[in-house]
Amino acid sequence: MKAAERTLEPTAACGLVSASAWRGRLLLLWVHLFVCCLSLVYVARFYGYTGAVAFTQAGLPTATLVVPLLAAIAVFFALARFSFGYFVGFYLYTLVAGYAWLGVFSKFPYDRTLSLASAIASLIAFLVPVVFITSPIKQFVVLSDAAADALRGAILIFAAATIAAGTTYNFRLAGIDSIYGFRHTLEFPAPLRYAIGITSNALLPYAFASFVMSGERLKAAVALLLLLAFYPITLTKLTFFAPPWLLFLAIVARVFEPRATILLSLLLPISAGLLLVIPYELGAIPYELFIKYFSAVNFRMIAVPSIALDVYNDFFSTHQVTHFCQINLIKSLVGCTYSDPLSVLMSKNYELGNLNASLFATEGIASVGPLAAPLAAAVCGLVVSFGNRTSVGLPPKFIILSGGLLSQVFLNVPLTTTLVSNGALLSFVLWYVTPRPVFTAWSD
Template sequence: MNEPSSIIRELGSRLDSKPALTLMALLHSALTCLSLIKVASFQAYIHFDGERVWIAAGVAIAFSIVSLLFAAARFSFGYYVGFYFYTMILGFLWIDVFSEYSYPRLLAGFSAALSLVLLLLPTLFVRAPFRQLVTLSNARFAQLLTLILVISIVTIAVASTYNFRLVAVANIYDYRDALQFPGAVRYLTGWVSSTLLPFAFACYWLLGQRWRAGLVLILLLLFYPITLTKFALFTPAWLIALVVLSRLLEPRASVIASIFVPMLLGLAVIVITGASLNSAPGKYFDLVNIRMMATASSALDIYNHFFATHPLTWFCQISVLKPLMHCPYEQPLAVVMQNTYGFGNLNASLFATEGVASVGPWLAPLTALASGLLLALGNRASAGLPPRFVLISAAVIPHVLLNVPLTVAMVTHGTAILFLLWYVTPRSLFEQKP
């Protein structure tokens, strides 16, 4: 690929300055709130009241001070996931003002805000590299990438024997609840689709091995008829989008733009066209503005309401702990929420699960701090690697973290494996590469 023009390079450099990043983060904060106003007209579980908008605006303006951290911190894995978490918590604080659920909303809001700050401190600023006790040669690393492709192909072949169904996106929910995979296949599917293949794609693309990068995208797309998830369908497009963004912009600006641009486009098309959610513009708005961001924020609202009047889990929802302790819930929390509220399986982020559900709003900030320290291991494991490589190889992890507990993200979706892959990646691999 040719070098970007000098004008584009100059623009990218200017957008990486502290004033520009500050402006981008503040504009994104405003966009998040405006998007939620429009979301409320489509989703019954998210509300808006013009008489309380000034309270919500005051809360959002005060909380947006936190976004200044993203102008001060350097890029890292923690920067990437942290900005997505910031967007989610800002959305919850906005929703919290208008919520019609009865729970201590002021306490919940303060708890969520403090939780985010305590999580961001390590994820943004703990960056010291690990001492590399294991270092692969470039040749061995190439063999590792080939092994990843082999494992991925075998996983797809085996998983497809349990389900391989080409259906329209609108019909996936008619079949998805009936899917049953053995435990080993389920774990391999999560590891390959969320971690191994995006990592391989980043390597091949930045090393100039385009045909292998294209093969990875095809393999990722094959997970859609197997898992019947929008996540699988749109992962290849998301990887390509990050490749383009990170080519035009510096990593920090790329992170902000990766949410800001899709949300702005979604809000613009739905406002200009006045379309319903069944239309093409409406489906885009539903996918990006509602499913990707608003749903993750509203999950905190619902979890706060439920656990204000129900027993806390004290982490008994974690599969390895459940047999060892009394648990008031036999079913997974997502199913409990479905049975209670009827919104479908409501998975939620670490703020709702390891936080509100496990220890309640008073202690939730402490679990957020612990989660931040764990996620900061990714900063240390990836230290010394090109920022663009870290961004692309971790492409789907922020979306995973917005929608599932941290333990599920680390184990089932292979975030811990990604940390290990970063650790063993030879730092000389990308020298003199684009």
């Protein structure tokens, strides 16, 4: 074998990648895993009073036994090609890794061995389709370049109209620490509620990504300002942090290749939170300044989705599963044991507030229990892989930016809600009809 040939090895996606490249990526993944576990140690230190997260020296040997298994799963991301499923899959990998670590120290009395095995199996069952099903779907409907330009302008107009309608029901300039005192009072008509979720999570990121790719910075800024304008209407952290998050993704994607961008999009913010611990403990920065960042990133963005999986496992270990009746359509046809939404149900049983959760917790544990959860995860993976197929041919940077908020939504929201209420399905449609030649020209 020639020396040049020995530097290339086949990927699981049937392509070729240099051995040094995938090994370097694997090392970065392992660093990410270590940083996540270390972050959770400090989360337990600062938020142990909630009773939902803990850490003990006695449990450390057991916790470290889980890490090699998670490190082995990281090979998926070291070898596979970039896709939307890669993006979502890596975020959910981080969620399950966090749960695997936290579960060792959990104070809840359910069978954690069974639940951990179920979570790992569910993760693998989800990753196989979302990472490896990337064949394109033939475009039978394609927008002309002029129609695509008109669509982006129409999105800005529709967003402005949605914001105007939303302000008639709620407009409050509340600080980020005060939103929970008002959120329970918010009520929107169903059409407006859907319009807000779809516009903020799918339409405006799509428009922003398009404007960034075409170099239309002013219009990109308008898209971000419109996105921020949803905050006083919805009082959600996601809408508050959405503009800086998309800007952060745009900067990282400009410097690094797509897969490294995805890895660094979590590793860098988590690492920043850990680095802030040092000046805080030295007294160089006040607690209030430190905890604002650490709470938003290391606790809320990273730890809470894993905590939610722990909580759902505990609750449904002693309560009847839903058989998907939390989905409104199914509830209207067959009824449901639970009258409250799952998030409210968790709030009534745990002192953690309304706790929405990912597909692993809802379509998995809550709906069918730990034994059948991997099957549900596999089906969810097949659905998400449809997004891969509709986006083939689009520049990775465009997919990262237009799907940048959906990746966050997948951490905290059931798949069915993400598809419909938060616009993931519409994003798939938009990717499908988007003309490839103009994007190819922009990316050159």
